[in-house]
Amino acid sequence: MTDPVTMIHPDNAYTLVADVGGTNTRVALADGAALVPGTIRRYRNAEFPGIESVLAQFLDDEGGADPAAACIAVAGPVHNGVAELTNLDWSIDGGALARSTRSETVAILNDLQAQGHALPYLTPEAQREVVPAGVEDSRGTTRLVIGVGTGFNAALVLTDAGKTIVPPSEAGHASLLVRNESEYRLSRYIESAHGLPGIEDVLSGRGLERVYQWLGQEDGDFRQQTAAEIMAHCADGTDPRAEDTVRHFVRILGAVAGNLSLIQLPFGGVYLVGGVARAMTPYLQPFGFADAFRDKGRFAGFMKNFAVHVVEDDYAALTGCAAHIASVIAAKS
Template identity: 60%
Template sequence: MTRQPDRYSLVADIGGTNTRVALAEGLDIVHGTVRRYRNAEYPGLETVLREYLESEDDVDCAGACVAVAGPVRNGVGQLTNLDWRIDTDTLARATQAETVSILNDLQAQGFALEHLKPESLQTVIPMPDAVPDATRLVVGAGTGFNSATVYHTRKGRIVPPAEAGHANMPIRNEADLRLAKFVETAHGFPGIEDVLAGRGLERIYAWLGHEQGAVREVRAKEIMEALAEGSDPRAEETARVYVRLLGSVVGNLALTMLPFGGIYLIGGVATAFAPYLERFGFDDAFRDKGRFAGFMQNFGVSVVSDDYAALVGCASHLCEVIEHEADF
């Protein structure tokens, strides 16, 4: 199908395992253009994008924006869990787009927030009244763990990148300390991502086995299946520890960023745990801040189930960039 030049933008969500690419017309993802690629089958993003554009009749895109699961600095993105380096020159060469941008994946989720449909949000802690331009926070738990804060200013939205998953995991009691010491044997540091990303489930499960003198390694998918079936008490205890740590970390981020506009949990692990957050005490762990426990009532928490949110966020960011360029 021949597409009109400069009518569309290319957007991509690059994870540690898969890359999704689509065309966007303004803020709208074009129906039927979303394609998924397994990263292990390609040497880099440029090859993926060239193959994608060829499948779309080499459409002439006005802009291109990609969301990267890793740190982005000075227009260069480096995936945390994959040896891919992505820069604006490569993105421009691969897409021939006039305007290009690279975001951290949580930044893209932040740009998508105001475009989410109500049915894609599941309330965990009810949202108190807030002004429309209040600061918001996105927290991602999936292959990795990270957060991004969304600020509304007179010049538009600002979503600074972060690498929150590589800060120290919280230690609230003696058991947490033992877990931290167990986790740090992997690479010398007990980071938040080491217990709250997908592999974190596996490490918590292994640690509980170590505590009980019956070590057994189980994949995260199997842990979640056993939890759903009620067939493994250790899987349930793993979930209980996970939810408590998640609530503690998200509470810490809330106090740091003051997101009175709401906190939004995204990512495969966060979505999988949505049915269990109330059962295993997320709310209590979130509010467990001593004399500031009452203050924590200022923050609402929701789980986002929109699988295309990062793509929409890329499209939204591009619209703002192109509009800003047109003003000069």
């Protein structure tokens, strides 16, 4: 990303796109499905009372830009045009989005929907294959996006007559998979502290911290670490518990991704997105992601149909928003 600079933009020439996460909001201008260079900005949500003030600040930072349309992606469910963020006390609706951006055409997507809409626009450099498919298959129009970051989610990506379709989902709140005795103890640990454990309670940044705490309780060592500290100590080898934490995380991620793949049959590939997913990339192969992904009994061989990639473009959701709103505008014209 180039450093943003304040420019004067012609009115109604571009669209506004935003990716609202649990911690930060990324905002940019777009020309069709392409982000306008130099306009990507990041804002800390804690410094703003709501999305309207974030977008107002962005438009001011961009010299009073007047976008033709706006599309935002949010980390939470969207129902009847209203978004409720899962890990942030914000509510967003189409009317507020239209007012804050002065746009007549607006759209609100779940963040994984935006990632799905971005897939056709990813460059080869923006994705890394971590589990190759063992067989060639021509049924590659169905793909699966799995997001691991502040939270967890997954979304099916379909292509029909050149149109990308991404149904919404809240997969992170499905019940946590338990495969063995240690995962049962982890599940009970989370349940005792946080209630019925969902996938997101382990496969997320805060989930990584909980796995570390659980392993410490097992050993009578009650030190706590942030997710960033756990990853740093795993990398430098100074904390065996951090390495064990990441190993547990990777294998649970592989098992969950494998289950979702059997449900959706993504012959076009599985795409891991999000900051935590990218941070795990160096450990997926050595810590057994592929083995856990394919460990499905008599369907183990069938799992070789599905390649797994890590998306390394941190702004893919913005591109997805741009592509989606461009298609909405085209359908109206």
